[in-house]
Every structure is written in C-alpha cells, then in structure tokens.
Amino acid sequence: MAVSENEKMMKLSLGPILYFWERSTIFDFYEQVARSPVDIVYLGETVCAKRRQLSLHDWLDLAYKLKERGKQVVLSTLTLLEAESELSQVRRICENDDFTVEANDMSAVYMLSEQGVPFVSGPFINIYNARSLNTLVKLGLQRWVMPVELSRQTLDEILTSSKKDFPDSPFETEVFSFGYLPLAFSARCFTARAHNLPKDDCRFICGQHVDGMPVQSQEDETVFTLNGIQTQSGQCYNLLQQLPAMRSMGVDIMRISPQSAGTVDIIQEFHMARLNGVDHVEVSPESCNGYWFHRAGMENCYFK
Amino acid sequence: MELVCPAGNFPSLKAAVINGADAVYLGFKDETNARNFSGLNFNDTKLEKSLTYARDRNIKIYVAINTYPQPAAWHKWQAAIDRAADIGVNAVIVADIGVMDYAVNKYPDLNLHLSVQGSATNVDALNFYYKNFNIKRAVIPRVLALPQINRLAEKSPVDLEVFAFGSLCIMAEGRCHLSSYITGESPNMCGVCSPASAVAWKNTGDVLETRLNNVLIDRYEPDENAGYPTLCKGRFKVGDNVYHTLEEPTSLNTLSILPELHKIGVKALKIEGRQRSPAYVGQVVKVWREAIDAYTKSPELFSERTSWQLALNKVSEGSQTTLGAYSRPWQ
Structure with a gap:
C-alpha cells in the first residue's frame, strides 16, 4: 500500500549517538547520514559529561554542514546533571542562536522556557498525560519524544485528549522507533564497573564498546546493554511495521537511534516503508516491541 | 532537621x-x-x-x-x-x-x-x-x-x-524503566518496581533461583542469603563474568x-x-x-x-x- 497524495508523509529522525565513538568515526558517520533520506538529525552528548571528544564548536560545525545538506538539526542536551560545570555545558547549548534544542532534563526546559525559545522534549522528560504535555506546550514545547515505556494506546489517549481539551496546542509527536532503548541513568558507571575501574579513572573504557556491553542472565538470555551511566534494553526495539498505525494516530516523526553499523541501511528501510508501505517488511524475532503493545518492553508481540 | x-x-x-x-x-x-x-x-x-x-x-x-x-x-x-x-x-x-x-x-x-x-x-x-x-x-x-x-x-x-x-535505588529515580522492560510495570506508571506478581522462587537441587517474568535474576548456593529479585540487584553475566552487574544488595x-x-x-x-x-x-x-x-x-x-x-x-x-x-x- 503506497502513501496517497493527501496523507502526510511520516518524517524520520536520527537520535543522538548514545555511545562513545571516536571523533573521526563521528564525522564519517554524519557524512553518510547527510546523504541519507533522514529528515531530522539530533546532535550532541546526552549520556556522560566526561565524553568530550567533540566540543560544542565541533557539534555546531557539524550542525551547519548537515543543515546545508537539507537536514533539520536539533542539539540534544545531557540527561542526568550532577555538577555545576554540567549545567554550564547545557546553558551554552540552550543559548545557541541557530538551532532548536532537545531538552533532556528539566534544567534545560527551564532555561529555554525562560528565554522564550521553543524546544523539543526528549524521552526522559516525563510526559505521561495530556495535562503534562499541554503545560509544557504553554512553556514553549513544540515537539515531544514520547517516554519509551508508553504504549500505542496511551499515546492515542494523550493525543486524543490533548486535541479535545486544548484544540489549539500546536506540537509534533515523535516516537523512538528503532534501536536499543535508553532505560535508566545512574550516578555510577556500569561500563567502568564491568572493567573494575573507578569512575574517576574510567580511561574512557566505554570507547571500546561502540554498541555498549551486552548483559545476559545466567542462562544466556540477553537482558540489558551497558552504556556507561546509562542502561539500555538488551533487545533492539523495532516499530517499523507500526508506521501506518502511527501515521493514522497523528505521530509526525519516527526516531532511529544510531548503531555503529547499518544505521544508514535502517534509515533506508524506514524510508522505503514510508513510500511503499510495510507489507513486505520483515521483522527479526530477536527484536522487541512490547512497550508499544502495552506489554513488558522486552517482549516481541509479533512472535507470541 | x-x-x-x-x-x-x-x-x-x-x-x-x-x-x-x-x-x-x-x-x-x-x-x-x-x-x-x-x-x-x-x-x-x-x-x-x-x-x-x-x-x-x-x-x-x-x-x-x-x-x-x-x-x-x-x-x-x-x-x-x-x-x-x-x-x-x-x-x-x-x-x-x-x-x-x-x-x-x-x-x-x-x-x-x-x-x-x-x-x-x-x-x-x-x-x-x-x-x-x-x-x-x-x-x-x-x-x-x-x-x-x-x-x-x-x-x-x-x-x-x-x-x-x-x-x-541506584538509578536516578523517575528515570528508570528497567522494571517495565522486564515485567510491564514500573515505578513511574504503576508505583511498583520488580513487582511481586512477577516473582518466582524455585529450588533446583540445592540451588535457589529467583526470576522476574521468567527472566533469571539470581541463583543462590545453599550457603548464600537469598534476596528479593529486584532487577538492579541481580547477578548477571557480562562477557564471562557473573557478578552484581549494577549494584550489590x-x-x-x-x-x-x-x-x-x-x-x-x-x-x-x-x-x-x-x-x-x-x-x-x-x-x-x-x-x-x-x-x-x-x-x-x-x-x-x-x-x-x-x-x-x-x-x-x-x-x-x-x-x-x-x-x-x-x-x-x-x-
């Protein structure tokens, strides 16, 4: 089933890189991304303040280049802030003149709303109902990324009730649709712990694990993925087949989360699906989609 | 105070x-x-x-x-x-x-x-x-x-x-979905973490296994004190090492x-x-x-x-x- 003329085309976004990659790898990666059919690119470090392989200046350079190549660029901020230096880092991003910011902590929401600047809320800004969403819309939210643990049904209810109660709320909805789900943040670094290193002397050991470290149960079931202070899902979340359902609900953007290999192919696959439909899409039984179907996140409801 | x-x-x-x-x-x-x-x-x-x-x-x-x-x-x-x-x-x-x-x-x-x-x-x-x-x-x-x-x-x-x-809690509270990932219920949505309804205790020989929604959280030898299977306190495997991957209880x-x-x-x-x-x-x-x-x-x-x-x-x-x-x- 192809998309008809009057149906709005689903937009595709590429989330921020969640892992610690080398500087040159990052530049090469975004060179490929620039040539891909993705519409929106989120740039910046959202996990660990110690990872500074790129300065804000470098990220802005990349942002201008991607913008020239026709991408909409958003700068993403850190999720868990502990030190004042981290707050300054976020403030510098929020005060940039040229790009929209994805707020991943209420501090960034505060800075942006105080400046009267429209913003995007990331998946760890807890919006679980229409009243929360609309409170933030009044403060300048122009797009929200749904918290990953919410289901299709809850999203539908939020959007329906939001439209009913606040018909004039203009905002876009983005859903994390492909990749390893960010599930938790801690003060501790679990990658350093896995290597028996203290956090202050971590030697940037997470750089050795470009897609994180898999955690298995004692009977070899993959449970989680360690990524520094972040814990991710053990299975890759994949909602590609849900593209038509999302479009009919009013989702504007599907987010793909970068992996070290194959990301551009995934973008291509999503792009083909938005043009030609999902009838021929194959989904790996190794992936998960439980959250979307109001089940445990690790489940795959296509293979039950 | x-x-x-x-x-x-x-x-x-x-x-x-x-x-x-x-x-x-x-x-x-x-x-x-x-x-x-x-x-x-x-x-x-x-x-x-x-x-x-x-x-x-x-x-x-x-x-x-x-x-x-x-x-x-x-x-x-x-x-x-x-x-x-x-x-x-x-x-x-x-x-x-x-x-x-x-x-x-x-x-x-x-x-x-x-x-x-x-x-x-x-x-x-x-x-x-x-x-x-x-x-x-x-x-x-x-x-x-x-x-x-x-x-x-x-x-x-x-x-x-x-x-x-x-x-x-070793995770930043309000920003942890580990429980819903394994069981479907989380602190944010349901007010529970590693809910009792998802817990199973089973003896296999001398070894006591604890599970959450069927995922093995820990195994206890007879001389070990078994704890409630809270996800972040389980013993998992990273590479070849089995240890308290996130935190000791x-x-x-x-x-x-x-x-x-x-x-x-x-x-x-x-x-x-x-x-x-x-x-x-x-x-x-x-x-x-x-x-x-x-x-x-x-x-x-x-x-x-x-x-x-x-x-x-x-x-x-x-x-x-x-x-x-x-x-x-x-x-």
Missing part, C-alpha cells in the same frame, strides 16, 4: 510517631503512589484516623501522590489531590507536572513537595518546579555526592529533603554524615520503607531520633554510637550498609 518517616499502615504510623517522627508520609490505596503494594496504604477512614492521631501529637502528615498518571486513569490522581486537600494534609508529595498544574491551580494553598520521582538533581530543575508550581520542598534523588548537595543547597529556591536510611545509611547534612542546610531527612513492618519503622525511627537529638544537644560532641549501628545493621538489606552516592566509594 525534620525526621520524615514512612508508614504503610496505621500500626507503622503509630510506631513512627511513638519513636519520634516529626512527619509521616503515606499513600492512598491505589497506583497514585510509588509503593502500590497489596496490603499496604490507606483508605479514607484509615487516613482520617491517622490524621487525627498525628495532629493530636503535633506530627505532620504528607501524602505521596508521586507516580505519573496515564490519561485513562487521570481521574484517580485528580481525586487523590482532591482528597488530600479536602482533609487538610500538611503537604502532598508529587512528581507529575500535570498533577502539579492541577494542584496549584485548584488548591493554591496546598503545600507541594517535589517527589524524588520528579528527578530534580540541579538548581535549574528546582527553579523550574518552584517557578511554575510553587513547590516548597524537593526530595533529592540518590545520585548526588555530598559536595554536590552542598552546592545545590546554597542555591536552591526551596528546602531540600534527602534520603537518610533504607533501601537504595545494600542499604543506605547516612548516620555518620548527619553533622555534614545539617551544616549543608538540608531541612529534612527521609527514612525509606513504607513497605516495611511496624517493628522495622519503630526501630529505625528510634535510632534516628536519638541521633538527631544527640547532635542538636551538642553538635561538637556528636559521634556515631555503636548501639545505633548495631540496631540499624540488624534491619538492613543484605546486612550491609553504604553511604551510596553521598561518599561514592566507586568514584
């Missing part, structure tokens, strides 16, 4: 009050609070009885309405705020900005405390909640080190409450830094454990009351008494305690 104590039922509330609580926090009997466990919490009659009991003794009551409502059940959170305001509790402990928006607009005189589930770890996050919802106090997630709390207290627009004792105990917490300007100390027994609550509150009184009486002479440590160690998870993020031995 105010001693804020947990109550999962009326006997615990009495134990807290008798042993020296300044304030008691509790929740309604539904998913509007982050300890939504069967057999726990307060219906309207019990709450009114508790309120009368506490008021007669000059003790404050805080009601935790600190989970995140989804649209289909929004009315439950709204009703919880209405009931709390109606019976005149001293404060509600809230996390969801929709709930805060409702509360501050409908009941401008109702005191709002930001729950630890609100996940505010820095001054601008606190500014956000203060400016938009006029919160009076914030409970700080258990991720900050002592010097960080110190700097936060210097600049905070609101009073700070910190966790002093009890079970230890320990409890938080900040008795040794009581003077520092006071000097920093922390206004309230929270004891975790609404799910614990009245005996536990009584024991822990008694020790903390004695410690705070001893410190207040002569701050220079304060030192941790062995009897306090022994009493607290006896009730601690895994019989081990830690200063957690406050001291950061793993840093």
